[in-house]
Amino acid sequence: MTYLAKRITSGSKKSYGMFAKALTVDGPGRDLIHMELGSPHADTPLAVKQATVDALMAGQVHYSHFQGIPALREALAKRLQEKNRLDVTANEIVVTNGLTHASYAAIMTVIDPGDEVILLEPYYPQHLGKIELAGGVPVFAPLDAINGFSINPDLIEAKITPRTKAIALVNPCNPTGRVYGRAELEGLAALAIRHDLVVLSDEVYEDILFDKAEHISIASLPGMGERTISMFAFTKSFAMDGWRIGYLAAPAAMIPGILKITTSDVTHVNTFIQAGALAAVTGPAEVLADLVAEDKAKRDLVVTRLNQMAGVTCAWPEGTIYAFPDITGTGIPAQTLAEMILDKAEVVVEAGSFYGQAGEGHLRVCFGSQSIERISEAMDRLQRFFGSL
Numbered sequence: 001m002t003y004l005a006k007r008i009t010s011g012s013k014k015s016y017g018m019f020a021k022a023l024t025v026d027g028p029g030r031d032l033i034h035m036e037l038g039s040p041h042a043d044t045p046l047a048v049k050q051a052t053v054d055a056l057m058a059g060q061v062h063y064s065h066f067q068g069i070p071a072l073r074e075a076l077a078k079r080l081q082e083k084n085r086l087d088v089t090a091n092e093i094v095v096t097n098g099l100t101h102a103s104y105a106a107i108m109t110v111i112d113p114g115d116e117v118i119l120l121e122p123y124y125p126q127h128l129g130k131i132e133l134a135g136g137v138p139v140f141a142p143l144d145a146i147n148g149f150s151i152n153p154d155l156i157e158a159k160i161t162p163r164t165k166a167i168a169l170v171n172p173c174n175p176t177g178r179v180y181g182r183a184e185l186e187g188l189a190a191l192a193i194r195h196d197l198v199v200l201s202d203e204v205y206e207d208i209l210f211d212k213a214e215h216i217s218i219a220s221l222p223g224m225g226e227r228t229i230s231m232f233a234f235t236k237s238f239a240m241d242g243w244r245i246g247y248l249a250a251p252a253a254m255i256p257g258i259l260k261i262t263t264s265d266v267t268h269v270n271t272f273i274q275a276g277a278l279a280a281v282t283g284p285a286e287v288l289a290d291l292v293a294e295d296k297a298k299r300d301l302v303v304t305r306l307n308q309m310a311g312v313t314c315a316w317p318e319g320t321i322y323a324f325p326d327i328t329g330t331g332i333p334a335q336t337l338a339e340m341i342l343d344k345a346e347v348v349v350e351a352g353s354f355y356g357q358a359g360e361g362h363l364r365v366c367f368g369s370q371s372i373e374r375i376s377e378a379m380d381r382l383q384r385f386f387g388s389l
Helices: 003-012 017-025 046-057 070-083 098-110 126-133 153-157 182-194 252-265 273-282 285-306 334-345 372-388
Strands: 093-096 116-121 137-142 164-170 198-202 228-233 246-249 363-366
Touching: 017 334, 046 273, 070 093, 070 246, 070 273, 093 098, 093 252, 098 126, 098 164, 098 198, 098 228, 098 246, 098 252, 116 126, 126 137, 137 153, 153 182, 164 182, 182 198, 285 372, 334 363, 334 372
Parallel strands: 116 137, 116 164, 164 198, 198 228
Antiparallel strands: 093 246, 228 246
16 A cells, blocks of 8 residues: 555544444434534525525526636625625635535645644544645644633644644634634734744634624734635535535635635536525525524533533533533543444434544534434433433
């Protein structure tokens, strides 16, 4: 096996986790409740669907702008200027096939063979394969678990070497549910400036915030606009995961390199679904608010119930659709426990160790992927399971 093949194969092992395990045991007579994948339960808003159908029926079925249709990019630039405080134009935006594609294009553009990319651990596993495909080397810097998985610049700086090229940031954070505060982001920004690093900022959960948490785009901080690729999607905010549409904002100098990747692998995003994305971003704010309110109700149910279970404590996530309960009180390793829960309770949750060693002692429970009724049933099963240990 070649060096590259070994790297690709090793990365692929971190792609599916308990989802893949559940597929091997599912079948007749099983009633699995899936709370491992970050797939929204809500349907895509009707206005978004209708705009897409209208565009399709109007004949918008041919090639369009490689960078994304101009009307959508103009609307996205306006949103980023007003909501995220980013100094961007439509020419600095590329529409992509979801945030996964945006991060792939960003990494392939920025990372050369041998470059190191720092992942904040617990990290998002999908970054691994992309870094390795680019010939890069993932380096893990732990978040400050004792202080609620916060960003501690000292823990990150210790991992920086002359080969470090970039830092990958997920904010709000999957899997911990943290929404990083301004002081934390300023500390990270200072590191990036001091060491001349690019920040790859995944902000897919930017709209899913609870308890007055404030999302801050790191590119809005002084000196960061020119060294940050900010990545977004309609996936979580508008329940459009299957649509595969997202976008990135990058410094003008990086756009030609990014387009070299995107035009080579997909040419451009499906033409008529961009009309749906435009309807989403320009539609009534109440639609988004209703979806987030539903997520909050589910979060409240899940975290309250988890904290009533033997051997479990759970912090309140400030954003995202994930709870990250501490299960060290059970004395059972996270992966072993997740497999026991699958077998005994027929609930599928992810082991915290799937997100790196810093996630050991936790589970990730997605509360956005099921109806409130199925979530309640899952919590009943988990309570019985933990009570039986």
